[in-house]
Amino acid sequence: MSESHAQPIAIPILYRPNVGIILTNERGEIFVAERINIPGAWQFPQGGIDDGEDALTAMYREMAEEIGVTPDKVQLLERRDGYRYAFAKGRLKYGIYGGQDQSYFRCLFLGQDSDVNLAATHQEFSRWRWIRPDEFQMSWVPKFKRAVYRQVFLDFFGLELAPAAG
8 A cells, every 4th residue: 555645735825905105205205114113124104905995095094094194185196006025934914814915105295294193093103204215224124025115116216225134
């Protein structure tokens, strides 16, 4: 009799629908915020798309929740889809999602800096600032997100960001 070895069944990775928000000011600078729980980790606001919500609605909701900026304070400039990353070390979010499938929105900020409120709801960021796109450092981003950030900067700004060391 021959022995049968069953192959492990590959479980497909489910990607959570997500939006990323690139807020730019009239000087061409971009808004970045430092995660409250990870000092030195600067990023764009982002968040999941809820059931029954489209990406545009999610973008406006996440912007208001994370940084206190309401839809009347921005002008939508462009949207690009198809950015995807898997979480590090096989981590799952909500027990089922192994990564994020993102749509990125670039918006012009029409308000004043005083319109930004990081404590609008559940605070995710400790501080924020405006920087030129070429000042963004890949070392601020977790390794599993770096390919997406590099592609976003290339697509939206025509910039090839230098890879982070390590």
